[in-house]
Amino acid sequence: MSEQINTGQLASAATSEQMIEINQMNKWYxxxxxxxxxxxxxxxxxxxxxxxxxxxxxxxLIRCINALEEHQEGDIIVDGIKLGKNLKNLDHIRTExxxxxxxxxxxxxxxxxxxxxxxxxxxxxxxxxxxxxxxxKYLERVKIPEQALKYPGQLSGGQQQRVAIARxxxxxxKIMLFDEPTSALDPEMIKEVLDVxxxxxxxxxxxxxxxxxxxxxxxxxxxxxxxxxxxIVERNKPEAFFxxxxxxxTQQFLNQIL
Amino acid sequence: xxxxxxxxxAERPAPISETSVLGWLRINLFSSSFNTxxxxxxxxxxxLTISGVLAWGxxxxxxxADKRRECYDFSLTGAxxxxxxxxLDNIFYGRYPREELWRVNMGGLLLILWMIPLWISxxxxxxxxxxxxxxxxxxxxxxxxxGGEKSWFMQFMVTGAFLAFFVNMANMLIGLTMNTSMxxxxxxxxxxxxxxxxxxxxxxxxxxxxxxxxxxxxQSSWIxxxxxxxxxxxxxxTLVISGIGIASSxxxxxxxxxxxxxxxxxxxxxxxxxxxxxxxxxxxxxxxMATTMxxxxxxxxxxxxxxxxVIIAVVLFxxxxxxxxxxxxxxxxxxxxxxGAHTIGLGYWGTMGLIIMPQALKHMIPNIVGNIIGLLxxxxxxxxxxxxxxxxMLRSISKDVPWLGLHKEPLVFGAILFFLxxxxxxxxxxxxxxxxxxxxxx
Ligand SMILES: Nc1ncnc2c1ncn2[C@@H]1O[C@H](COP(=O)(O)OP(=O)(O)O)[C@@H](O)[C@H]1O
Ligand SMILES: [Mg+2]
Numbered sequence: 001m002s003e004q005i006n007t008g009q010l011a012s013a014a015t016s017e018q019m020i021e022i023n024q025m026n027k028w029y030x031x032x033x034x035x036x037x038x039x040x041x042x043x044x045x046x047x048x049x050x051x052x053x054x055x056x057x058x059x060x061l062i063r064c065i066n067a068l069e070e071h072q073e074g075d076i077i078v079d080g081i082k083l084g085k086n087l088k089n090l091d092h093i094r095t096e097x098x099x100x101x102x103x104x105x106x107x108x109x110x111x112x113x114x115x116x117x118x119x120x121x122x123x124x125x126x127x128x129x130x131x132x133x134x135x136x137k138y139l140e141r142v143k144i145p146e147q148a149l150k151y152p153g154q155l156s157g158g159q160q161q162r163v164a165i166a167r168x169x170x171x172x173x174k175i176m177l178f179d180e181p182t183s184a185l186d187p188e189m190i191k192e193v194l195d196v197x198x199x200x201x202x203x204x205x206x207x208x209x210x211x212x213x214x215x216x217x218x219x220x221x222x223x224x225x226x227x228x229x230x231x232i233v234e235r236n237k238p239e240a241f242f243x244x245x246x247x248x249x250t251q252q253f254l255n256q257i258l
Numbered sequence: 259x260x261x262x263x264x265x266x267x268a269e270r271p272a273p274i275s276e277t278s279v280l281g282w283l284r285i286n287l288f289s290s291s292f293n294t295x296x297x298x299x300x301x302x303x304x305x306l307t308i309s310g311v312l313a314w315g316x317x318x319x320x321x322x323a324d325k326r327r328e329c330y331d332f333s334l335t336g337a338x339x340x341x342x343x344x345x346l347d348n349i350f351y352g353r354y355p356r357e358e359l360w361r362v363n364m365g366g367l368l369l370i371l372w373m374i375p376l377w378i379s380x381x382x383x384x385x386x387x388x389x390x391x392x393x394x395x396x397x398x399x400x401x402x403x404x405g406g407e408k409s410w411f412m413q414f415m416v417t418g419a420f421l422a423f424f425v426n427m428a429n430m431l432i433g434l435t436m437n438t439s440m441x442x443x444x445x446x447x448x449x450x451x452x453x454x455x456x457x458x459x460x461x462x463x464x465x466x467x468x469x470x471x472x473x474x475x476x477q478s479s480w481i482x483x484x485x486x487x488x489x490x491x492x493x494x495x496t497l498v499i500s501g502i503g504i505a506s507s508x509x510x511x512x513x514x515x516x517x518x519x520x521x522x523x524x525x526x527x528x529x530x531x532x533x534x535x536x537x538x539x540x541x542x543x544x545x546x547m548a549t550t551m552x553x554x555x556x557x558x559x560x561x562x563x564x565x566x567x568v569i570i571a572v573v574l575f576x577x578x579x580x581x582x583x584x585x586x587x588x589x590x591x592x593x594x595x596x597x598g599a600h601t602i603g604l605g606y607w608g609t610m611g612l613i614i615m616p617q618a619l620k621h622m623i624p625n626i627v628g629n630i631i632g633l634l635x636x637x638x639x640x641x642x643x644x645x646x647x648x649x650x651m652l653r654s655i656s657k658d659v660p661w662l663g664l665h666k667e668p669l670v671f672g673a674i675l676f677f678l679x680x681x682x683x684x685x686x687x688x689x690x691x692x693x694x695x696x697x698x699x700x
Contacts, residue, residue, distance in 0.1 A: 068597055095603035105598030109617050118612060119602030171602055 017044040018077075019175055019206045020065060025074035027064060034060050035071070036230040042175075047207045049217040049238075052227035053253060058210045061227070062177045065208070066097050079174055095123060098168030102180040104160045106152040112139070112163050113148040119171045131170075138166040142196045158189025162196050169200075176200065178209040212257055214242060226250045315670075325660035341661040342671045349651050349671075352491015358405075361482060362494050365399040372423060374430065381433035383440075387426055392505060394419035403498070406484030417474045421466070424473075487565045491646035493675070499565075499647070500637045503572040504630050510573065511580025516610065518585060529581075536578040542639050544571045549643055568640050576633050583625045587618035620694050627687035631680045648672060 020042040027035040034057045042048060050058050063069040064076060067083050067090050076083045079096050083089065107115050116135035120126040126134070139145040142162035144155075152160055161181055168176060178197070182190040194216050201207060201220040211217065217224055217238055224241040226234040226249075234247045245251045274281035287297045318336025320329040321343065329338035342349070351359055372391050375381040398419035401412055408416065429440040436443060441462055445451045450461055490498065517529030536544065548571035549564055556562065562570075591614050599609040619626075641650035652668040655661050 066601065068600060091603065091605060094600060097601075099597075099601040101594060101597065103594050105594040105601075107595065107598065107613055107617075109620070119604070122608055122612065123603040168601065 018042070019044050019046075019079060020208075021075070021077040022065075023075045023077075025064070025071050025076055027060060027069065027071040027073075034230050035064070038074070038232060040225075040232070042206060042208065044174075044206055045204045046222045047201055047220050048209070048223055048225060049221040050208065050210045050225045050227060051212055051217070051253070051257075052233075056227045057230045058227050059179050062099075062179055062208055062210060065175075066099050066177055067093050068099075095119075095171055096173055097175045097177060098171060098173035099177045100161070100164050100168055100179065100181050102184050104152070104157075104164045104184075106160055106164055106167070108152050111149050111151055112144075112155070115152065115163060116167050116170045119167070124171065134170055135166070138169045139163075141169075141199070142166045143192075156189060157185045158192045161185065161189075161193045165193075165196055165200070175206045175208070178207065178211065180210050180212075182211065182213060214258065218242065226253065228253070326662065326664055337667050337670075338661075338664060339667060339671075341655055341658075341664045342667050344661070345651070345655050345658070345668070348492060348654075349648060349668075350493045352495055352646050352651060353489045354491070354494065355483075355485060355489065358483065358485060361402045361405070361485075365402045366497075368398065368402075368423065369395060372426060375426060375433070378430065378434065380437060381430050382438075383429060387429075390422040390426060394422045396502070396505075398423070402482070403490070404485060404487065405482040407481070408478075413474065413478060417470060417477055420473050420477060421470055424469075487563060490565070492651045493648045495640075495645065496634070496637050496647045496649075499569055499572055499640060500630075500634045502569050503576050503633050503637070506573045507576035507580045507633075508626070510577035512584050512615070514577060514581035515584035515588060518581065519588065533578045533581050536575055537582070541572075541575050541636050542642060544575045545639060545643050547571070564643075564645065568643070568645065572633070572637065572640075576629070579629055579632075580626070583622055583629060584618070586625070587622035588614065590621050591618055620691075623687055623691050623694070627683055631683055634680065635676065648675070 018041060020040065022038050022040040025035060025038040026033070038061065040048075050061065052058055060069060064071050064083075065078060071083075078093050081089050081093060083093065106112075107118070110118065113132065113135055116138065117128065117131040120131040120134060121128055136145055136148065139148055142165055144159055144162055147155055147159060147163070152163065155163065165176075165181075181197070182193050185193065190213070194213060197207075197209070197216070198220055207220075209216075209221075221238045223235055224238050225232055226241070226245075226247070228249050234241070234245065234250045236246075241250075242254065245254055271277070276282075288294045314335065315337050318333045319339055320332045320336060321339050323329045323332070323338065323340035326338055326341060329336075329340060347356065347359070351362055354362060369391075372387075372395060375387055376384055381387075394415060397412065397415035401408065401416055425440065432438060432440050432443045441458075442451065444465065445453070445458055445461065448461070450458060453461075514529050514533055517525045518533060520526045520529070545568060548567045552562070552567050552570075595613055595617065596609060599613045604612065638647060638649035640647050641653070644650075646654070649672065652672045653665075655668045656663055656665045
């Protein structure tokens with residue numbers, strides 16, 4: 001683990017490599033214009049936090065990066081690969097980009113360990129013994145190795161979300177996306193998940209996190225992005241963003257949640 | 259308001275209605291005078307029914323007789339089971355040659371033995387066992403039932419079937435006695451359990467090839483007499499048709515359901531059309547079409563026997579119902595499961611096979627078993643197009659000279675037989691559901 005931290009710090013020190021590049025991207029659901037002229041560049045090791053009112057298009061944006069949704073105009077380039085109709089590219093992107101959902105989306109019919117080894121064994125073609133070893137390593141990292149043989153339904157929400165993070169990490173992704181990872185959790189469980197995410201940030205992982213946990217944003221974010229009605233309204237360093245928001249809509253929003 | 263009570267409240271026994279039979283009776287059956295009258299009337303009706311059935315079916319019934327007249331001599335009001343008993347072999351096996359009946363029994367026994375390990379939790383490799391049943395058993399059973407010269411292909415499949423069967427049985431015994439799997443046991447036996455993966459795999463492969471060759475040479479001299487399918491009948495024929503119908507309509511139904519949800523328009527339209535056409539036609543029509551129209555479309559000289567035509571019709575018809583069951587099951591799976599699978603990089607078939615289907619099938623078990631029971635009963639329709647399945651056999655008893663006009667008893671017997679089969683299936687499905695949902699609580 002210490003090894004990983006080192007390489008991570010190296011990487012974030014030399015932030016030149018572009019991991020995600022979004023140019024003039026637009027998306028519609030039918031007639032509804034969800035995302036409008038989005039431009040965003042994320043370098044290796046950078047951490048972005050996205051916030052904004054419900055329905056502003058935050059989930060849609062990060063789902064587009066993961067090719068869970070198609071966009072209609074503009075370009076999304078992830079790890080040097082342009083997203084489009086090409087299925088081969090999509091398969092590649094999916095294995096490079098990990099995603100954690102609000103509702104965990106663990107596989108209820110499989111044990112925790114099977115949840116974690118499924119991707120490495122079936123997609124990465126890793127030998128089973130190695131996959132189990134990797135899985136246990138990440139379970140230790142999210143501090144629940146003793147739950148390995150249970151089923152998701154037997155775990156608390158916070159534990160399930162940590163399993164979901166470990167499941168993504170087992171695929172050794174280059175980018176991790178989080179869509180409101182703590183919104184479905186009871187207050188006393190939010191911290192255990194955020195702690196795991198802070199530790200992950202310390203390893204130098206490139207991360208985009210949709211969240212309203214402002215303390216967390218201040219700790220890890222390189223930049224905070226505010227979205228409203230499909231626009232990126234404001235982006236800034238966390239201190240500036242929270243201390244002295246420029247746009248009126250940002251001010252209103254922050255007043256509501258703080 | 260501060261402290262409400264200082265002492266812990268003592269426990270009291272539950273109300274009498276919850277614990278004693280008498281209490282239960284009073285609350286549920288005799289709570290008012292109207293309810294009491296209703297209960298007494300119902301008891302009287304039940305009594306009349308049971309005593310009537312008992313008198314007809316057992317007390318006044320004749321079990322030993324040579325013809326229907328002798329039954330009458332014994333009692334005019336009782337059932338004449340002697341006719342059913344005299345026809346038992348026909349009811350179960352049709353006109354299958356009497357000295358060859360062991361082959362039918364053997365076929366059934368093999369299937370049961372083959373499936374036993376699936377019910378024992380300590381046995382490993384359940385999926386492989388399931389696959390081996392579907393891949394090999396039909397050929398072994400097919401040869402047992404039809405007999406005659408084996409083609410090369412048949413020789414191959416029969417050998418495979420024996421090999422799979424023996425491995426399966428040995429695996430079960432080893433699993434039960436030593437709690438390990440057969441491959442691990444064999445490797446330990448020859449002292450190679452520490453060898454590298456590749457060597458282990460080669461050794462096992464070698465063993466498989468060796469046993470295949472041995473079994474092949476033994477089975478090539480094993481030949482049983484040919485029996486034409488026209489001699490098949492009774493419960494045996496019913497089980498063959500519905501067995502093949504069940505085993506092939508589920509996989510076919512899964513593909514049709516996936517096709518109906520496909521993103522490719524051609525696949526979707528074809529699957530939907532196929533399902534809707536077959537579902538809107540009664541089975542009896544499909545059967546008539548299959549046996550009368552199907553041959554017209556076949557190329558000159560190409561000939562399918564009636565049994566094969568009927569089986570194809572039953573499979574296609576039932577696959578459409580299965581497809582709709584599967585589709586409903588798929589719709590019950592939340593979208594998040596697809597997305598979770600997507601983020602760990604699983605493609606379409608990986609997502610379906612590893613994540614979606616295993617969960618969906620669990621939801622579908624009650625409906626699938628319901629469909630299987632329905633199919634088993636519907637199969638009796640083949641008696642209308644001239645196959646002597648169990649219903650055909652039961653009805654021919656009344657045309658047999660010594661038992662002329664004996665309708666009631668055979669049909670009652672058939673009803674009891676069907677009830678036993680179907681009821682145990684539905685019981686088993688309840689058990690299966692309970693077992694599966696105990697495995698992972700949501
Ligand atoms: N599959 C969909 N079809 C149609 N509209 C959708 C779909 N998903 C989301 N939307 C709409 O797009 C908008 C943005 O949604 P979303 O990205 O989920 O917002 P956020 O995550 O910021 O709350 C919302 O108005 C939502 O109703
Ligand atoms: Mg959202």
